[in-house]
Amino acid sequence: GENVEQHPSTLSVQEGDSAVIKCTYSDSASNYFPWYKQELGKRPQLIIDIRSNVGEKKDQRIAVTLNKTAKHFSLHITETQPEDSAVYFCAVHSTSGGSYIPTFGRGTSLIVHP
Amino acid sequence: DGGITQSPKYLFRKEGQNVTLSCEQNLNHDAMYWYRQDPGQGLRLIYYSQIVNDFQKGDIAEGYSVSREKKESFPLTVTSAQKNPTAFYLCASSPGSYTGELFFGEGSRLTVL
Numbered sequence: 001g002e003n004v005e006q007h008p009s010t011l012s013v014q015e016g017d018s019a020v021i022k023c024t025y026s027d028s029a030s031n032y033f034p035w036y037k038q039e040l041g042k043r044p045q046l047i048i049d050i051r052s053n054v055g056e057k058k059d060q061r062i063a064v065t066l067n068k069t070a071k072h073f074s075l076h077i078t079e080t081q082p083e084d085s086a087v088y089f090c091a092v093h094s095t096s097g098g099s100y101i102p103t104f105g106r107g108t109s110l111i112v113h114p
Numbered sequence: 115d116g117g118i119t120q121s122p123k124y125l126f127r128k129e130g131q132n133v134t135l136s137c138e139q140n141l142n143h144d145a146m147y148w149y150r151q152d153p154g155q156g157l158r159l160i161y162y163s164q165i166v167n168d169f170q171k172g173d174i175a176e177g178y179s180v181s182r183e184k185k186e187s188f189p190l191t192v193t194s195a196q197k198n199p200t201a202f203y204l205c206a207s208s209p210g211s212y213t214g215e216l217f218f219g220e221g222s223r224l225t226v227l
Contacts, residue, residue, distance in 0.1 A: 001173065043219060043221060044218050091216075099164055101162065103159070106156035
């Protein structure tokens with residue numbers, strides 16, 4: 001099955017700094033790479049995603065970059081704010097018996113200090 | 115108001131008892147998933163279903179069972195065979211087997227006493 005590694009497990013930054021979280025995967029046929037944000041006590045929610053035919057996608061202060069050759073993708077958050085504090089999960093959709101099944105990384109706890 | 119609903123939110127059970135967690139969606143999604151969330155472990159796939167009356171084991175299916183008799187419902191039973199059942203369980207759905215966003219329920223926290 002797919003193996004997804006996510007780093008770092010914890011990231012502490014000052015308000016206004018940038019934050020970068022990286023995920024690597026093993027299945028070269030994987031084709032969809034979403035990022036989810038889970039605030040304390042709440043459900044995970046999609047914040048940005050990228051498909052395998054695109055190298056970069058941006059949405060205001062967040063961006064995702066994908067390097068298919070190296071099999072890694074990263075979440076970039078600029079001008080961080082305290083409300084960005086949460087656990088972030090990457091996911092990779094890879095094939096299993098003809099269907100695409102999402103596999104998640106272990107999560108990164110982002111702490112933004114005011 | 116469309117969405118995915120899990121119940122109960124909190125559940126306590128004694129060792130040796132089976133317990134069933136409910137997951138209902140009114141999004142008309144074909145695919146449904148059950149994940150287990152433990153601190154530092156991320157989301158691990160227990161079972162998934164792409165269509166009614168069909169489901170597949172995920173990475174950690176041992177000690178769990180599911181059914182998919184209706185499109186909108188995908189209940190999970192945690193059996194007494196599950197060695198370490200205390201965890202946070204998340205149900206999710208997506209429009210189909212193609213790659214796309216997962217919509218999550220609010221989760222069920224199971225504690226075994």
